[in-house]
Amino acid sequence: MDSQVLVALCLSLLGGLSTSIGAFFVVVNPAPNLKMLGLLQGFAAGLMLSISFLDLAHNAINSIGFLKGNLWFFAGVIFFAIVANFIPEPTLAPISDVKSKKKNGDEGGKDMMKKHRRQVLFSGIITAIGISLHNFPEGMAVFLGSIKGLRVGLNLALAIALHNIPEGVAVALPVYFATESKWQAFKLATLSGLAEPLGVIIVAYLFPSSLSPEILEGLLGSVGGVMAFLTLHEMLPLAFDYAGQKQAVKAVFFGMAFMSASLYFLEISLPEDLSL
Secondary structure (H helix, E strand, O other): OHHHHHHHHHHHHHHHOHHHHHHHHHHHOOOOOHHHHHHHHHHHHHHHHHHHHHHHHHHHHHHHOHHHHHHHHHHHHHHHHHHHHOOOOOOOHHHHHHHHHHHOOOOOHHHHHHHHHHHHHHHHHHHHHHHHHHHHHHHHHHHHHHHHOHHHHHHHHHHHHHHHHHHHHHHHHHHHHHHOOHHHHHHHHHHHHOHHHHHHHHHHHHOOOOOOHHHHHHHHHHHHHHHHHHHHHHHHHHHHHHHOHHHHHHHHHHHHHHHHHHHHHHHHHOOOOOOO
16 A cells, blocks of 8 residues: 555656646746647646546446446536535636736826735635645545556546646746746745645545455546546636637647557556556
8 A cells, every 4th residue: 555655646746746837837938828838738638538538437337337337427527516616716817917907007006016916916826725625636536546557547647747737827927927936936836736645645544455446446437527527627618718729629639649549558568457
């Protein structure tokens, strides 16, 4: 069990700290290329959909039956829908609005600008808290995937890492605008990603050292539901907004093809029953 927790921690750190990559983009260039971020979101959405439907849900249905597999899957959907209802949505839009006001005349003067900065800083902090809460179940997903095997854990960590880069931008951009401190922006975005390995640590002590195969497959089916809801509720809308519908859809199918290829490669490279 210790080795499973260690592997899950390493994989979740890979995913969680990818928020630092998004923060780095902001530090280097405070006006990030939103189209590129949209394409990246579309690509990550393709990875997530492929994992959710072609791997996790598919294996759950084959292992525990159609009815039970679907019940576990939709339990994951409902769980994350409830969680998402209480988490503020990360957004980059207010920053451009405030910056345009800054450029267009003296309308509010310095006092108005200070007020805008406070509001933007508050929105950045709320976004960081929301993303931290959002990353917690992702850490749980990586842990459960690692119990199943290295292949599942790696695929989940890769998809989540790509998904977390724009989240790092969403945290760092308002903080950098409000504080004009690159370090504060980078630090807060990085800390928001550390909720993911924290989720691994907590869930590792909630679950018994050995789960029955049926429960494990059911939980992984639920993880598939969580990932599917996350993709359709958050990632695809952002991809459409930033990259345009046609380009985003292309990125989604490219991501699905990439994940299918990686699933095949890992299938032939790793023993099928590998559990770490």
